[in-house]
Amino acid sequence: MTLIKQMQAPDEFVGFYLIKELEVKQTNTTPAKDFMDIVLCDASGQISAKMWDVSAADKETFFPMTLVKVQGIIQTYRDKLQVKIGRLRKALPEDAIQMTDFIRSAPISPVDLIHTINQVLESIANPTIKSIVSFCVTKVADKLNHYPAAKTHHHAYFAGLAYHIVRMLEIGEFICKQRPFLNADLIKAGIILHDIAKPEEMIAQLGIVSDYSLQGKLLGHISMASNWITEAAIHEGIDLQSDVVIGLQHIVLSHHNLPEWGSPVLPQLPEAVALHYIDSMDAKLQMVEDTLLTTPETEAWTPMIRGLENKAIYRLNL
Numbered sequence: 001m002t003l004i005k006q007m008q009a010p011d012e013f014v015g016f017y018l019i020k021e022l023e024v025k026q027t028n029t030t031p032a033k034d035f036m037d038i039v040l041c042d043a044s045g046q047i048s049a050k051m052w053d054v055s056a057a058d059k060e061t062f063f064p065m066t067l068v069k070v071q072g073i074i075q076t077y078r079d080k081l082q083v084k085i086g087r088l089r090k091a092l093p094e095d096a097i098q099m100t101d102f103i104r105s106a107p108i109s110p111v112d113l114i115h116t117i118n119q120v121l122e123s124i125a126n127p128t129i130k131s132i133v134s135f136c137v138t139k140v141a142d143k144l145n146h147y148p149a150a151k152t153h154h155h156a157y158f159a160g161l162a163y164h165i166v167r168m169l170e171i172g173e174f175i176c177k178q179r180p181f182l183n184a185d186l187i188k189a190g191i192i193l194h195d196i197a198k199p200e201e202m203i204a205q206l207g208i209v210s211d212y213s214l215q216g217k218l219l220g221h222i223s224m225a226s227n228w229i230t231e232a233a234i235h236e237g238i239d240l241q242s243d244v245v246i247g248l249q250h251i252v253l254s255h256h257n258l259p260e261w262g263s264p265v266l267p268q269l270p271e272a273v274a275l276h277y278i279d280s281m282d283a284k285l286q287m288v289e290d291t292l293l294t295t296p297e298t299e300a301w302t303p304m305i306r307g308l309e310n311k312a313i314y315r316l317n318l
Contacts (some may be wrong), residue, residue, distance in 0.1 A: 005044035007083075009076045011150045013092050016091055017042055017065045018102040024059055027052075036062065040083065041208075042069065042102045049083035058088075064210055067091035067099055080303055103206045105312055106155070110145040113162035116267030117144075117192060120169050120218060128187045128236075130243045135232035136196050136225070144197035150203065151209040154283040154290070155309045156205030161198055164282060171278045174251035179274070184269040187278075190251040193280060197224035222262060223251045251275055288313055 001015035018157045021039035026032040035060070036051040050071065051058070062068065071087040092098055106113065121137065124130040137144070149155035149164040168191045176184040201216030201224065215224060226249045232238075232246045250272055256263035257276045267273045284307065289312060291302045301315040 003044040004040065004042050004047050005296060007011045007047060007076045007081055007170070008296065008298070009081060011074045012072070013074065014069070014093065015066060016069050016097050016102075017060060018208075019064055019068055020046055020097065020125065022062060022064050024054065028303040034059070036085075038062075040068075041104070043104050045104075047081055049085050051085040051088060057228040061090065062088065064190070065099075065205055067097060069095070071268070091246065099206065105207065106157065106159040108159075108163060108166070110159040110162060113159060113166050114145050116166050116169070117162060120188050121192065124185045124291045126244070128242070129185050129189050129248070132229055132232040132238070132248060133244055135235060136193055137227045139228060140196060144209060147199040147202070147204055148193060148207045148209060149198060149283075151212075156207075156209070156285045156290075158287055160207060161195060164195065164286070167282045167286075168278050171282060172274075175274055181271055182274055186247060186251065186269075187274060189248055189303055190225055190255070190271055190275040190298065191278065193225055193229070193248065193252055194255045194275060195221060195225075197221040197228065200224060220262065222253060222256065222264070247271075254280055262274045284308060 002011070004011040007013070015229040016042040019038055020041040023037045024033055024034055025037050034054050034056050038049040038051060039046050039157050040049050041047075042047045049070075055126070067090070067093060069089050070083070070085055072083045072085045075082050075084055086214070097186055113281055117137070121133055123132065124133065140147075146164055147162075148160035150160070155161065169188065172191050176182050176187055177269040198221050201213060203211045203213055219227075228247050229245060229252065230240060231239055233242075238245060247269060248297055250265065250269055254263050254265045254267040254272045257267060257280075260305070267276050287305050288305045291305050295302045300317075304310045304312050
């Protein structure tokens with residue numbers, strides 16, 4: 001079977017893949033005809049696909065998170081690879097394939113990631129900060145070990161959120177040693193809390209986001225996390241006007257840095273400034289790493305990366 005990472009135009013192929021996204025659209029022709037705009041994925045990556053002239057039966061058969069057997073041709077459209085689907089059917093029991101075989105996962109086991117997060121949580125010296133962080137983590141304890149960090153931009157795979165948090169904690173530990181004026185407890189707390197509401201913002205299965213929840217659409221993870229800090233303080237009997245509560249809320253609310261990026265306030269604490277750049281560094285480097293891993297090694301340039309201002313990355317031949 002051809003892995004998505006290995007696909008090259010104008011190859012023809014037959015193989016099993018998972019439908020990650022699917023939307024029925026209409027052509028601009030007269031009369032308009034229905035077609036399926038699909039994203040296929042396997043453990044090596046994902047690729048856009050089109051299935052033209054779909055029938056009513058097709059629209060009742062194929063949905064996101066469906067394993068399918070695909071016969072298609074790989075084409076280039078606007079400098080990107082795309083599959084033209086010739087034949088499509090659902091996977092059958094006798095095909096002997098499992099959905100987990102087609103899911104990309106964090107390179108570290110979820111058990112180890114959660115263990116690391118809990119270790120750092122326990123190392124927080126300030127008991128008030130620790131109690132608030134622990135309360136918020138408990139709210140998503142059943143999802144933190146498998147949820148992605150985003151739908152598409154970065155760490156968008158099984159256990160991606162926990163992996164993102166752990167990588168940020170590693171960077172944060174270094175930054176606190178290099179810049180001892182930073183409060184290490186606030187840095188640890190901010191890293192764990194900044195995206196802690198993502199599992200309630202997104203609807204995901206096996207690391208693949210199908211939609212955003214009602215709270216996610218109307219509130220977003222930043223304001224939700226800030227609300228959880230308030231809820232934790234009330235639960236623990238902590239003064240809502242205390243420096244700890246206001247500081248943690250500010251760090252969470254400002255971590256996207258600018259209003260146009262989703263932050264209602266700008267970073268105005270040293271730890272808030274640090275958290276934004278720790279988050280940005282890990283997210284952007286992960287975008288680069290993910291794109292390199294899912295681009296055929298025969299290609300010198302990666303596709304354009306939306307989260308990097310649509311820049312492509314070049315592999316130096318050293």
